[in-house]
Amino acid sequence: MSQQLHTPFVGQAQPDLVVAGAGVMGLWAARHALKRGESVLVLEKREVGAGASGGFLGSLMPHMPDRWNAKKQLQYDGLASLEAAVGELEADTGLDCGYRRCGRLMPMKHERMLAHLEERIAGARDWWTDEDGKQAYFMEHVPPEELGRRFKTPDGTPWLSPDLAEFGASHDTLSARAHPRSYLMALAAYVRNHPRGEIREGAHVLAIETDGDGVSASLADGSRIGCGRAVIANGWEAYALLGAMNGGKGAVCAGQPITGRGVKGQAVLFELAHDDSLPIIYDSGTYIIPHGTVAGSDEEGGPHLIAAGSTSVDDWLGWHEDAEQARKAFDRDDTAFYDHAYELAPALEHAPIVRRWANVRPRNTMTDPETGKVGTDALFGALEGQENIRVAIGGFKISFALAHLAHEL
């Protein structure tokens, strides 16, 4: 890491920025502020990686490139710039984030999907472009007879089952993957190793409020920390923190009261040796993501882990009396997502499941002003009337591709 001429943060009474939550959103806000020369204290209730960002799925998949809108453009900007952002983070820390622009296959199960795919191929031509307007990433139709030849595991098994791809598959070159836990640990290492950065684990933030010209954070241990600005980035638990602000009236961002809930999801990790050339497979809510050696390696040192996810459960809080158990407990009866993974990728059929993971991701319940849909997006911005307090809350799917865009927090 480059040496910087800063006074050390440790021992300083008031950091420039306090961040509540050490997930991917909070740690990117911290990294940007440190790069600007600010001092940063990250307060984490549990430990780094305890939340939704600490898993192993890590798909970075674009919205479909037809019917383009501002939301798709933002997501494209995130996906297109992430490779460089991760490269810089890796160079700063010496840590591998498991990033690869691996592409994605989606089976075409009905003939009518082909006409739709034509529109998407044209959309990719128009919108997946570089600064000179030249097409940078592609979407194509792979006919059924080519699928097994182009995409196969090292023992020759077709990666995507021909039984589920009667009309072939769509293939894009924009989709990527990262290994979420490794990526998060690289961000945390950057903050911890920076002379003006600190992550305090076991620090439970109860409230953040404007205090004179600055902000103060009240912690569960009774302490108060004053700072210049604060970023609320504590995942799905941010909605309660924000809802209690302004005397219980809640906080407003971009003209809307901030509301949302936590949606629980689960994922599994299969052990299957591969050569790290395979694309993501996506179909009907099931993702299959081959990971590189940063996730783990076999005896020969080759990649051997493939993740599959995920589920969405709203009423998880009643699962256990203990809310922490409810948040993390894996429901072994909920197998539909990986049963479908077996159908999609026959090579997984005899691959043992070596890890199971469940956690809760944020899902805001605010209406997108452009599309009119209730949001699944990440939320960034300043609170109305409290310019020194910002929010950075992840979204339902694509947060890992967007978190690095939050420069201004």
Ligand SMILES: Cc1cc2nc3c(=O)[nH]c(=O)nc-3n(C[C@H](O)[C@H](O)[C@H](O)COP(=O)(O)OP(=O)(O)OC[C@H]3O[C@@H](n4cnc5c(N)ncnc54)[C@H](O)[C@@H]3O)c2cc1C
């Ligand atoms: C099963 C599953 C699969 C997913 N798959 C993908 C995927 O493939 N691609 C993708 O981009 N996204 C995916 N997501 C979504 C993504 O993981 C989340 O959107 C993202 O991690 C949210 O990041 P965050 O920083 O907002 O929250 P989190 O990662 O949850 O971080 C919030 C942190 O705040 C801490 N905290 C909570 N309350 C307090 C408090 N009061 N004080 C201090 N700290 C506090 C928590 O302990 C936690 O560490 C998936 C999520 C799940 C659950």
